[in-house]
Amino acid sequence: MRELNLNDVTKAVKSLAIDACYNLNDDVLNCIKCYKDKETSELGKSVLEKIIENDELAKRDSLPMCQDTGVAVVFVEIGNQVIFNGNIEDAINQGIREAYTEGYLRKSVVSHPFNRINTIDNTPAIIHYKITEGESVKITVAPKGGGSENVSLVKMLIPADGIEGVKKLVLDTVFNAGGKPCPPIIIGLGIGGNLEKSALLAKEALMRDIDDENKDPILNKLEKELLSEVNKLGIGPMGFGGNTTALAVKINSYPCHIASLPVAINIQCHASRHKSIIL
């Protein structure tokens, strides 16, 4: 067994949260640059140029690229040979608290959906645990903004709806969202499982590298077809029209009930922030 010091968890979470908010991953930045060259609308192209300038400025000056530094979503994969000297949830929340106060990040969490009193330190994080094999712990911190989360949804389709039903749901959802989620967007889809599993799959799909190829041939084809069809909707950068509505479609799936075809659509804005470390 390996004992892991929880101070190291706190330090890692803090540094990942700040890093994620200041430094957009190169895969996403390069993808935006690529689409900028292909954008047919003049205004759309200038919007993409401004986004690129902003993301490079944020990196250079260590500033949050977006003022919505989000709710902190944390994925923790804990090896079954690891023990901790205390409460891991407290250690993670302490890391978030320190990151959001010392890193000049916005505190965007309210303590109750109806009283709406700000918790002042952006805790609690939303934490997902998974038990894996071995002696290591992998932590991913993904600050998620409200604008794109607000246009996300879960829909329980039926098996007869099939791939065409899924496509229609995605295209309708993206079209109805229009400029609201700050396009260009990344579309995370969770297909299968049940109600809550599909939502988690969709969020996990957004953690994949933007150029990661899906190993499942059916889903690989669907990702590519959907990306092409979404970009024919004409919504464009910030919704002002153009052929860059989405940068990628990522699909994760899971077995499901004979009666069900759950589909979760998690929309991610172009500020797709997630950073990982293995302890």
Next chain:
Amino acid sequence: MIYKLHTPIQGKDIAKLHIGDIVLISGTIYTARDAAHKRLVELIKSNQELPLELKDAIIYYVGPTPAKPNQAIGSAGPTSSYRMDPYVKDIMEKGSIISIGKGPRANYVKDLIKEHKGLYLSTIGGAAAAIGKTVIKRELIAYPDLGAEAIQKLEVKDFYAIVTYDSYGEDLFTKGIEDFRKKQN
């Protein structure tokens, strides 16, 4: 077209602007988002004094990040404007006819903007670090308990925005998609 404008923005300048035009605003704008709008409209409805003069005030829908020691403001990109739609009629009737945010709004907002000969402008969502650099001064006006949602007075220099709904009832989102479809055919 690109226009450099100083606040307060005059009716004759508003009349010149059409969807897709770029404006570079210098002068004073005020921040307010969901919670501040709720409080302002409660005051308006009960005929109480407001913490700011709304006549000719430009409202920017933003909740910035905290300023670092050398900054006037932190990152300050727009938030989704549609969440302020339920409040906009009361705010406009008090004379604040120009708002800045991002994303599409309800059709009734488009009608109100046409009726009041106002404007809805967009800044670029997610370009918050760059937008923050165009704010030179910040002063707290009301509701410090709301944190990032407090009302602040900002002095801006060449603050970049795109005319999204103009005073003629035109809408850049609808036109953007129409233009795209024409190109496809």
